Amino acid sequence: MIVEYLPQQFVQNLPALIIAIPLLGAFIAPLLKKHGRAAAGWTVAITGVAFLLAILLMDYVRASQGGMVVYVFGADSPGLTLPSGYTVPVRIMFQIDGLGVLMAFLCTLLPFLAAVYSVGFARKETGLEKYYALMMLMTVGMLGMVLTGDIFNLFVFLEINSIAGAALVGFRNYRGEAAEAGFKYIAISAFGALMVLFSIGILYGKYGNLNIAYLSGVIEYSRLDLIALGLLLTTFALKCGAAPMHHWVPDAYGEAPGSISMMMVISSLSSLYALIRVCFILFGGIVISLPAVGWILIIMGLISMLLGATMSLIQKDIKRFIGYQAVSQTGYMVMAIGVGLAVMGDPVAMQTYGRNALTAGLFHLINDAIYMGLLFLAASAVIYAARTRNMDEMGGLARKMPYTAVFFLIGAASIGGLPPFSGFASKLLIYESVFAFNPVLAVVAMVTSIIALAAFAKQFAAVFLGPPLSNLKRVRESPRSMLIAMAVVAFLTVLFGLYPQLVIDWLVRPAVEAMLNLAGYGAWGGA
Amino acid sequence: MDALVTNFPFVIVAILVAIGFYAVAFKRNLIKIVMGITIIESAVNMFLITLGYVQGAYAPIYTMAPEEAQGNMVLPTPQALTLTSIVIGVAVTALMLAFVVNIYRHYGTLDSRKARRLRE
Amino acid sequence: MDLTLLTGYGFWNPLLWLAFLLIFGGISYFLWALRGNPAYKPGTEQVKPFISGNPEPAKDLVHIRARHIYWGFVEGLRGYYSFARKMHTGDVRDYALWYLGVGVVVLILLVGGI
DSSP states (O other): OOOGSSSSSHHHHHHHHHHHHHHHHHHHHHGGTTTTHHOOOHHHHHHHHHHHHHHHHHHHHHHGGOOOOOEESSSSTTTTOTTOOOOSSSSEEEEOOOHHHHHHHHHHHHHHHHHHHHHHHTTTOOOOHHHHHHHHHHHHHHHHHHBBHHHHHHHHHHHHHHHHHHHHHHHOOOOHHHHHHHHHHHHHHHHHHHHHHHHHHHHHHSSSSBBBBHHHHHSSSHHHHHHHHHHHHHHHHHTOTTTOOOOOOHHHHHSSSSHHHHHHHHHHHHHHHHHHIIIIOOOOOOHOOOOOHHHHHHHHHHHHHHHHHHHHHOBHHHHHHHHHHHHHHHHHHHHHHHHHHTTTOOOHHHIIIHHHHHHHHHHHHHHHHHHHHHHHHHHHHHHHHSOOOOOOOOOOOOHOOOHHHHHHHHHHHHHHOTTTTEEEEEEEEHHHHHHHHHHHHHHHHHHHHHHHHHHHHHHHHHHHSSSOOOOGGTOOOOHHHHHHHHHHHHHHHHHHHHOHHHHHIIIIHHHHHHHHHHHTTTTTTTO | HHHHHHHHHHHHHHHHHHHHHHHHHHHOBBBHHHHHHHHHHHHHHHHHHHHHOOOOBBOOOOTTOOOOGGTOOSHHHHHHHHHHHHHHHHHHHHHHHHHHHHHHHSOOOOOOTTTTSOOO | OOEEEEOOOOOHHHHHHHOEEEEEEHHHHHHHHOOOTTOOOOSSGGGSSTTTTOOOOHHHHSSGGGGGGHHHHHTTTTTHHHHHHOOOOHHHHHHHHHEEEEHHHHHHHHHTTT
């Protein structure tokens, strides 16, 4: 345990620091207007510090009692949840458990790598100080979403996440398509976020409190609560890109700059986190007797998998293609989590395969963030070098960009579920756990995986293989910072594939324990 | 009659939400879509404010509060929520309108049926 | 340190995978090294593509481009793809309508108590 050797004051305030430092960084970045490279270095440093803080935070949360930390803002001491005389929590709180630290790990790792990638990638753009400021702001939004213990706070960070994300999607304002994608993303996000606010209003009007821990204890099976659950469920499914509400995903992922596509992946996954939090903790008390919620997610997952995989086959734009594959991969996670939800009321089934399904879903979440990031980075490196997005105009690029080709191949093999890459281990877990629930789900998942492999075989063959083309004579290998970022992500893909058990023990199991620990989450809430 | 008066704000909220849904889903002009989202936002804000209203209660300001206000004050939370939501709404609206301007610059149209190069 | 991942029915162990990789890599190498066409002579007419004596087209023209790959798959599923293309209109109003539609269905399922 590292945290034992650090000052207590510092360790106790880690949850606030991890938000405050990127926020401070975001507001300082615009001052570096004249020095684009300094802004890049500043962002790399700040996101790197945030990543280290996330690691420390993980250590701190593990060392705390019950594997959970409650941080109270503005109280006399950070751990003072219920001051004397209070029976309900009144202050804004961060509540961090195993699931939160898993997400915090990803929400700081990927922005850090995106910042490293941007050093070379975004060099020639203008307005870089705003780009980097928004990037850090988006990191703050994601981190806040996954750490908060207050449902209104969740809404605020969701909006920060969406606004910064949409502004970054439309960052290349010299392209009309970027503005279109940004508009679609922000319009649909704002619409969804208002429905989140509406259901928060319902919950506040009924229970007079906004604390998730408190609400999870008092929630009851009534019509109003079910309406709130339905609105939250639909909106977070929309925000994580589950079909049939996935239309914004290929637009936004495809038009964003490469590093931002990678951050958009984890931004959607933090909405998936919110979906998990809502289903398992906030409404955990009533969802246990409501298998319909699990089935809704399973059906959304099935549609996402098939629709995303088949739609990607007919794409011309190299990144839009990967965007549809992202929809298909989200389907896997949503389906696995749906299986876990559907059997929550049945202890035997939960023990034999439900827990495995949740483990598989969360492990796939980690892998998906990493290999999707890798694919987007490699595809953007191709666009950067070839100056075209149309796959029909590409070919033979492996001769000019050997490293990028190898990294792309690693990502493609991982998403196709080939051993020993990370996608294989998590997909294997998903197949076996959902097979026990219903064999049809496993069949659909496998068919999707085959289509994904075939689709990436197509993309790799069309873009990287073949004779050298005359219109691509001047293509060069990507700048070094882009290669470094891709190499780190590719290394993680191979590492997580070779040693899945290490990641599961280190990150995923505590998170699954936290997901199912409804009683422990709300224990201090005073309900 | 009393129930109608008490629930009147909620009826207004429902009507506003319906108008907003209609504008977002059926109006072709992008600016009208933005207006639709803003109308929904106002409806949600009004919903929050209505939740915080208690008849005969006092504003939660302790300085110079009258005697009968003791123990008869409303919770300030809904007002705080609404203020936050309004601030966020301004940012969202500004961003959406900025995108609309950019779309018009590049596409020369504000018709959502024509401003869709990203499809399939 | 236990590296074996238990998946419910099966397991995954990287060391085992490496062992199998070595074994099968060895076999593959053996097969590859053992045989080979002795009549193959690089740098002669023999290695050129046979197109009935016609001149060989430029390399740009023979590259199989992205739109040609899986043409048959897409053509075979034409009915499905025409539906799927129609679903992705790219119109922001349709995005909102899909969201509203799914929301209504979810609310009916939950509140209706099915």
